[in-house]
Amino acid sequence: METSSLAGCWELVSGECLDNGHLLQYGEAQLRARKVLANGYFSFVTHQQGAFWAAGSGRYTVDGQQYTERPDLGTFPPEAMRDYVFRFRLEGDLWHNTRWEDGVQVEYEVWRRVG
Template sequence: MSQYNKPPMLGSWQLVTGECRNDNNGEQVQYQDVQLRSLKVLSETHFSFITHQGDAFYFAAAGSYCCEGDQYTEQLDFASHPSMMHREFVFQFRIEGDLWHNTRWENGVQVEHEIWRRLDSKK
């Protein structure tokens, strides 16, 4: 991949805020209310992230990704929860300065929205 085709999210990111839809009751869960903290690192073709809830480990995953237009897709090849292995997650994204906004929809319903802050200077 040439330097002109590098994905815009290349680098290291820290979760700023987010929300997701609870699978059990359909309510939106605010990440700050459940004390989720996460770091994500992306090379030109792969990503990994680790998430803590409070001071305890919560979830980790890694795999490949692709970026096309305003669509960012993660393919989980490794996951701390076996049910998440080999799943694909498709997000609509935008990057504004050092903030990366990701939104994921399922059947016309927003199920996840995250805002990440760039930790390094690669752009």
Template sequence: MRKILPILFHLIAATACLSSGTALAASPLDGAWQLESGSYLDNEGREQDYGSLKLRGTKLLADGHFSFTTAQDGRFWAGGSGSFTADAETYVETPRMASYPVVDGGSYRFSYTLEGDTWTLERFEDGKRVEREVWRRATSRP
């Protein structure tokens, strides 16, 4: 399974890149990101901590497209790809392919901050935070 995750990730990223049309202006969010921490509300409204769930993830953003893969304790947990838009405070993902049911009209709206190489996203529904993620910009390995 560990060999499948990198292949799946690259396949999703390649699909997102190949399906791109007109080039968009580079976003300060463009690049590779590693999941540092996060949480979400489950179906019963309980907060689930990513660390306790042993979740790790990688997200690629380029030219208005995103692709991500998340693993739980080394096994595939979730993945998706599609398009994104961002302004100074809001990041919106619109999945075209996903391993999970897409809700809310097909887009996920996050407020975010970008401080150096740390990108923090929060998503709210009916005034209640339902998701929070902290990502760190990936660095090149020598």
């Protein structure tokens, strides 16, 4: 799949991730996010309950059904600036991402194309 198939602006619909061993449901935490992908770069900003929560930016690649983010700027500690590898699928305007580490699902996101 070409990286251009993901190019555009995406808005977070739903998701969950492991946060210090606890499952964080994005809806319950009132997380909202937008992500923009263009020319091999990504950038996102996330709010929680209307206040800034996190942001990041860097390069991304697509290989088959694998999407990889390589952040180089962000509001994270240095050890978080590493590759994040997702399995993904597109269903119309919905983009589903799943990330696994050591055989454990650590993140699942659904994004809707908005631009």
